[in-house]
Amino acid sequence: MERKGVLYNIDSSIAAKREDEINQEVLDLKRSHFEAGKIQAQDDLSTPCDDYLLDIEFAESITDLDYGSSRGLLDPILESQISLSPGLVVQESQSQNAMFGLTNSELHDLSRDKCESQILVEYNAVKFPTAFTPGDISNVDDVAGFFAEAASSEKINDSVIDHSVLTSKGISFMSNAMRNEGQDVNREIFDMHESSAISLPVTSQAMNIDIPLTQKRLRKPTRRYIDESSDLNAKRSRKREEVSTCASASKDKLPRVRCQKKSRAEFTEMELFPEESSCKAIQVPFASLVNEECDKRHTSNAIQVMKAHKEVTVVNPKDDPIAPKKLDQDGARRKHHRLWTVSEVRKLIDGVAQYGVGRWSHIKKLYFSSSAHRTPVDLKDKWRNLLKACYLQKQSKITEKGKHNLSWRPLPKSVLHRVSELANMHPYPRNGRCKSRSPCSSSFPVHTNRSNIQ
DNA sequence: ATTAGGG
DNA sequence: CCCTAAT
Numbered sequence: 001m002e003r004k005g006v007l008y009n010i011d012s013s014i015a016a017k018r019e020d021e022i023n024q025e026v027l028d029l030k031r032s033h034f035e036a037g038k039i040q041a042q043d044d045l046s047t048p049c050d051d052y053l054l055d056i057e058f059a060e061s062i063t064d065l066d067y068g069s070s071r072g073l074l075d076p077i078l079e080s081q082i083s084l085s086p087g088l089v090v091q092e093s094q095s096q097n098a099m100f101g102l103t104n105s106e107l108h109d110l111s112r113d114k115c116e117s118q119i120l121v122e123y124n125a126v127k128f129p130t131a132f133t134p135g136d137i138s139n140v141d142d143v144a145g146f147f148a149e150a151a152s153s154e155k156i157n158d159s160v161i162d163h164s165v166l167t168s169k170g171i172s173f174m175s176n177a178m179r180n181e182g183q184d185v186n187r188e189i190f191d192m193h194e195s196s197a198i199s200l201p202v203t204s205q206a207m208n209i210d211i212p213l214t215q216k217r218l219r220k221p222t223r224r225y226i227d228e229s230s231d232l233n234a235k236r237s238r239k240r241e242e243v244s245t246c247a248s249a250s251k252d253k254l255p256r257v258r259c260q261k262k263s264r265a266e267f268t269e270m271e272l273f274p275e276e277s278s279c280k281a282i283q284v285p286f287a288s289l290v291n292e293e294c295d296k297r298h299t300s301n302a303i304q305v306m307k308a309h310k311e312v313t314v315v316n317p318k319d320d321p322i323a324p325k326k327l328d329q330d331g332a333r334r335k336h337h338r339l340w341t342v343s344e345v346r347k348l349i350d351g352v353a354q355y356g357v358g359r360w361s362h363i364k365k366l367y368f369s370s371s372a373h374r375t376p377v378d379l380k381d382k383w384r385n386l387l388k389a390c391y392l393q394k395q396s397k398i399t400e401k402g403k404h405n406l407s408w409r410p411l412p413k414s415v416l417h418r419v420s421e422l423a424n425m426h427p428y429p430r431n432g433r434c435k436s437r438s439p440c441s442s443s444f445p446v447h448t449n450r451s452n453i454q
Numbered sequence: 455a456t457t458a459g460g461g
Numbered sequence: 462c463c464c465t466a467a468t
Contacts, residue, residue, distance in 0.1 A: 334462055361456060376456070381462070384459085 338373055340382055342412060348379055348386075349418050357383065357422070386411075386419045 340348075351363030360376035360383075368374045393416055 337462070358457070378462080380457070380459095 335373070342415065344368075344371070344374070345382070345386065345411070345415055348382055349415065349422065351379070352383060352422050353418075386416075387423055390416050390419045390423065 347367040351367040
């Protein structure tokens with residue numbers, strides 16, 4: 001059987017995007033493609049990246065190279081070496097057309113904006129859940145340094161770097177079309193390597209990668225597996241996410257030690273220094289705070305573009321992230337303002353329905369595990385805003401002047417209804433009755449609320 | 455570490 | 462969203 005994969009070279013100027021975000025996007029794409037009839041595999045619409053590959057960004061020259069039927073996936077390390085030789089990049093994909101129906105150009109579109117870049121080398125996050133999740137190398141800038149660091153810290157032995165390849169030129173990712181073959185694959189690979197089926201110009205240029213090629217690498221469980229397997233992991237990964245989310249991370253790590261008036265930027269720098277001491281090439285960044293934002297924005301746009309063609313029949317067009325507003329010139333101060341999509345709101349509502357108001361952390365874990373942004377605090381804030389919106393809606397109803405000067409217009413009534421129902425059910429903790437939101441819940445028709453709440 | 459609340 | 466106080 002033909003075993004191919006595609007190895008994408010990525011320019012060093014780019015970096016990874018958050019794993020979860022990517023997964024989410026891929027998932028969305030997958031769904032959209034399924035809905036559009038472009039793919040049949042409905043079975044696994046819940047898994048973003050298992051059987052296909054996704055690249056962060058396509059390199060200019062992607063050369064396909066068939067390694068023959070008996071070849072397995074290339075060993076990551078091997079790949080890295082291969083990739084070092086310009087123009088020689090790996091494989092084609094046997095997997096049902098990587099990404100299920102996504103054409104290369106689509107992939108390209110998707111990913112092009114996906115990674116504008118980023119900073120902060122978090123080398124202890126060099127994990128690549130089996131099915132390729134680039135985001136784990138959050139914010140890699142100096143790839144070489146990154147890789148070297150990872151290698152020297154023995155992480156590789158741990159197989160944390162699975163299907164990823166970091167080259168001096170960038171990062172490459174590869175599909176895992178034959179994950180099931182587990183170790184055998186690796187062996188094949190090594191065999192291949194030893195027989196020097198390919199001469200490897202190991203230009204370990206920028207990096208001093210000294211990795212025992214004969215070492216066995218274990219496969220890392222899929223992201224989904226990890227998620228399902230335990231809450232512990234979830235917790236840990238969440239922590240990691242937060243760390244890599246830059247801005248919020250710095251806050252967490254340096255709780256209240258800092259001087260009161262530090263600007264966020266200074267902050268981040270402070271935060272990063274420690275790492276710099278141990279990691280050779282860290283680039284930090286003034287831009288760090290914005291990049292992720294831009295990042296997301298572009299991605300959203302890209303996704304939207306991709307969805308565009310099927311949008312005609314789309315179930316709920318509003319589910320698409322509304323294009324965020326222009327970036328604040330003020331510069332990188334705040335997290336980018338990501339507008340809440342209706343689906344997100346629904347998820348939040350579901351969460352509240354299930355856990356009740358106040359269990360933001362739980363809700364986040366269960367319903368927003370795939371969206372790295374949206375911290376529990378965000379959820380809380382959003383809920384508060386929903387209640388407010390609810391209240392305002394009622395007000396506007398009363399005035400009945402048809403004034404749609406409301407900024408929250410896009411919220412469907414059904415959503416607001418559910419909010420009010422829930423608000424009624426789970427009165428906001430503490431001062432439940434004194435604030436402005438109470439009126440909303442109390443005066444709204446709440447007859448059928450039982451149905452929504454289990 | 456999480457939450458509630460104020461800004 | 463951010464920040465902080467209070468758990």
